Amino acid sequence: MASRGVSIDEDLESARHDYEALVRQGVSLDLTRGKLDPLQLDLSGDLLALPGDRYLSADGVDCRNYGGPPQGLRELREIFSGLLQVPVDQLVASGNSSLELMHDCVVHALLGTVPGAKGRWVDEERVAFLCPVPGYDRHFSLTERFGIEMISVPMTPEGPDMDMVERLVAADAGIKGIWCVPKYSNPDGTCYSDETVRRLAAMPAAAPDFRIFWDNAYAAHHLTDDEIEIADVLAACADAGHPDRAFVFGSTSKVTWAGAGVAFFGSSAANVSWLLGHSAKRSIGPDKVNQLRHALFLRDAEGVRAQMRRQRELLAPKFEAVDRILTERLGGTGLATWSAPKGGYFIALNVPDGCAREVVRRAAEAGIALTKAGATHPYGDDPRDRTIRIAPSYPGLAELEQAIEGLAVCVRLVGHERELA
């Protein structure tokens, strides 16, 4: 399809011209990762001076020493309990990365025995995870690293295709888990509907030890006034008679500092003691000073919300800029569709089938680094080769605009070349 009354030939010609100009500019721009802009990191600058000369937690634990509650500091867990929809006694505050906790849960399930399991996953003939696509590349590389088979399930506007999930999980005892980013999902910003959460919690599973890996990485990360709330998965699982089904993960990586935050795990009492039992073998305990520093800085749940409003002020204009430029340059061309997330860190750009890799290659040649095409799918293989993940958070606004202008040129070039091939 040609855009706005211009023939495809003419549009291709002008895209070639624009691309040559882009290459001549010699830009060096990076849209690969959901890193925080230094201005966002500065919002938490007070952390550098905290906890000051204080080292006792509210309940008198000397945070400098060994010991203290293996679940992490209670005052910090109290702050995040409501935001992550996990009762405070079932919430663990841990190290700085929730991905690490997901990794540990997989490893302990492989080498230990999760509540309800007949044995270790590693002794099973086959272990598979459902992977809603497009999804988060690090979930997929973690699963792949342990030889766990990945089965793609398409996303719908309400979450994973639940008819397919229910059918697969009911029939196949080898399916032990599903990756879920239930709110403002990476990369397309999907939020799971209440009905999706209910069905995930209630569906019959052939594997008695089936687990939902509920990665609520963007629980408080709104970009608009329409602050989405999702259903409480732990409560839904308990109500459905599957109290041990969900592992909930979250972190302050995109609340305070991505490299020095606090990660959380929440689940049933049985799962929490299972994880803590194994964690006690691998660690003497979490960094309690960092937990204290975070509790003092954030103060309470309202403190987190206020912090996230400040983050939104910096982030929302970037998401708006991406949407505006894509609309101006690609709207009505038939060459692209993209998500308009109400929160989170990413935008999913869909180009014509068979074009994503070539768009990413051309962009790289022009100095614009994008996440590898295919990264949004298990094994790095997007069968339609069409989804590109855009991470707008790190570059400054002017650089971001330049990068998206350049990306739009690459989409026009590759899209029209394909149309005329």
Ligand code: PLP
């Ligand atoms: N989960 C999702 C869905 C993410 O997008 C990211 C980072 O981009 C993470 C987890 C990483 O979290 P953490 O920094 O707590 O390991």
